[in-house]
Amino acid sequence: MAGIYLHIPFCKQACYYCDFHFSTSMKMKEDFTEVLLKELILQRDYLKDEAINTVYFGGGTPSLLSYDDISELLDTIYMNYNVNGIPEITLEANPDDLSNKKLKELSKTKVNRLSIGVQSFDDKDLRFMNRAHTANEAENCIKNAQDIGFENLTADLIYGTPTLSDEQWKSNLNKLNSLDIPHLSCYCLTVESKTALADFIRKGKAPDVDEQKSATHFEIMLEEMDKYGYDQYEISNFCKEGKFSEHNTAYWFGEKYLGLGPSAHSYNGTTRQWNVSNNPLYIKSINENKIPYEIETLTNEQRFNEYILTSLRTKWGTDINKVEKDFGTEDKETLMNQVMNYLERGLIIKKDNHFFLTNKGKLIADTITSDLFL
Ligand code: SF4
Structure with missing residues (x-):
């Protein structure tokens, strides 16, 4: 059993807290998809003949990919890997990308699980994080996704932000429960050193994270999620009726995975390797038929x-x-x-x-x- 992770390293705008690998320039987006297809072929022996149970489009912002990009990437996986039955195929999406047209297109691909970056239902909070969407857009895209037939939805929320009150945090959890979302990932805001948020805090332009507030939000989350019948199957992850993230659960159980795209990590049971976190270098190297990675043998x-x-x-x-x-x-x-x-x-x-x-x-x-x- 194994999983495939595809890292899509583009975002419309930079969220202030984010330290993932991405670029806000779309200049290389076209070239990138071509190159990612090529990496899928170059890496096809990495997992030997291991059955592929999950595919995960992460990022960055995978919802920036077109219908053709997604279909071609998935077709290439089906043609070159040992895909098992109907795998869980997740695509991370931001609410500002999920128009009705986009959702209809996605419903025609093999993607069967959407992970929506909601983060908060409070516009003030979203502005603090520099998210590219509003609370209304987040709510509407969830309803529209469900109307179009996506049942397997998950949403991300962030707590512990200086702009998020205890009441609003409760209300965010309540809103997602009322929207009948079967899976939720809730992350505590952490300040990573190279982010814009860290810089704002250093310069006194934003308040620092208050650990006591984060702890209170954590306690509220445990209480509310229990009340709504969600199973906390991992510290940050909750689900109803066995709707675990199969991809992440396999990772926690030490299953093998192949990561493609810049900054993506792979693990085969004995070694871990990671691609270069640089879009131009990644594209150049794959075009020369070389995987730009570093590797370590795990002790x-x-x-x-x-x-x-x-x-x-x-x-x-x-x-x-x-x-x-x-x-x-x-x-x-x-x-x-x-x-x-x-x-x-x-x-x-x-x-x-x-x-x-x-x-x-x-x-x-x-x-x-x-x-x-x-
Ligand atoms: S949080 Fe997501 S959308 Fe925001 S910058 Fe990071 S990867 Fe992009």
């Missing part, structure tokens, strides 16, 4: 740390037997000793030979996981 320690990092954040928890089987008795004993302090403080619980974060523990998940690393 035992890196694989252990990665397993702790991903598993502890999920509702399936960290499997103590698996730790012993994959990493040996010594590493298992180290984990058992390290975890003791968190068990005593009620931040982790042990059940059926698995460790799970408690709600209190989820609040400081990053601190706990890095403390459990080898």
Whole structure:
């Protein structure tokens, strides 16, 4: 089982908080699609004959791709990879791109899951983030997508922004529940050093993120999502009736994936590699039939740390037997000793030979996981 990720490195405008790889110049967009098709062919042996269960268009802004681009990319995947039955095919989309015409076109492709970048239903909040859409556009595109027949929808929300009140945060969650969205990803605003937001904060033009506010929003989120019947299957991800993101879940379970496009990462069980984060260099190199990547062979320690990092954040928890089987008795004993302090403080619980974060523990998940690393 494996997944394919396609990174579409273009955005209409730069959200102030974003540190993904993208360009706001569309100059290379045409060339890029051609080159991405070529990379799909060049990389077709990476996953050997592994069955492809998921395809994910991420970015950047994949909703900037045309109907022809998407169809051609998917046709190339179907022709060159071992695609399994009906895979989950997700496309990230921004509300300002999802006109009725666009939604109708998308419904004619093999894309069967839309991930909509809503972020907030408050225009003031959206302006703070420099999003290219309004709250109304976000609400309307969700309704239109559903009318056109997209049932498998997910939306992204951001909490902890200085402009987001507790009441508005509750109202954002309530709105998505009332829109009957089966999956939600909620991310806490973090200030990455090279972003415009970090610069504004340094210059005193924007207030810094308030950790206490983020923690309150996290608690509100747990309470509201539970009330609405969503299953928190990963710290930032909630779904109804088993509508997990198959793509991300496979990643958390350590399945293999192939990432294409600039900055995309790939993993084959033993090595991880990543393409250059530069559009012109990427295009030039692929045109010369060379994949512009760096590679590392994962050490035992890196694989252990990665397993702790991903598993502890999920509702399936960290499997103590698996730790012993994959990493040996010594590493298992180290984990058992390290975890003791968190068990005593009620931040982790042990059940059926698995460790799970408690709600209190989820609040400081990053601190706990890095403390459990080898
Ligand atoms: S958040 Fe999304 S839309 Fe905004 S700049 Fe980043 S990749 Fe582009």
